[in-house]
Amino acid sequence: MTAKACAWVLVLMAGSAAAAPCYNDGDVVTLEGTATRQAAHEGDASSKPAWVLSLSGPICVVSASTGQGGRQQSNVAAVQIIDATPTENARVQLTGKLVTGNVSGYYAVPTAIWVLKQRVLSGQ
Numbered sequence: 001m002t003a004k005a006c007a008w009v010l011v012l013m014a015g016s017a018a019a020a021p022c023y024n025d026g027d028v029v030t031l032e033g034t035a036t037r038q039a040a041h042e043g044d045a046s047s048k049p050a051w052v053l054s055l056s057g058p059i060c061v062v063s064a065s066t067g068q069g070g071r072q073q074s075n076v077a078a079v080q081i082i083d084a085t086p087t088e089n090a091r092v093q094l095t096g097k098l099v100t101g102n103v104s105g106y107y108a109v110p111t112a113i114w115v116l117k118q119r120v121l122s123g124q
Contacts, residue, residue, distance in 0.1 A: 022060035035086035050108040051081035062098035084115035091121040
């Protein structure tokens with residue numbers, strides 16, 4: 001291999017290693033982070049507290065975009081936890097279906113995980 005070809009291979013490998021995988025709305029994923037509870041909205045008696053997973057590192061999420069039928073890609077640092085009640089401030093691993101949009105009575109963040117399985121990594 002020539003020096004120029006070797007350089008291109010290294011550049012391509014470095015670029016692919018640095019890019020985080022993108023998940024689609026509806027994918028089953030496993031995410032790690034710290035679980036925290038967010039208080040209900042003031043003035044709304046019907047809203048309940050929500051659980052949020054602050055991720056160890058941001059992930060890429062691809063969702064349907066409003067208008068023109070396109071798709072929108074965004075980096076997400078937190079997801080709302082649906083169908084699970086973790087220990088507050090615990091470091092957890094959650095496996096479930098990734099969903100975007102307002103999926104519960106309390107809209108904490110624009111992306112959520114419908115939990116199928118949870119594992120406590122460390123907690124209080």
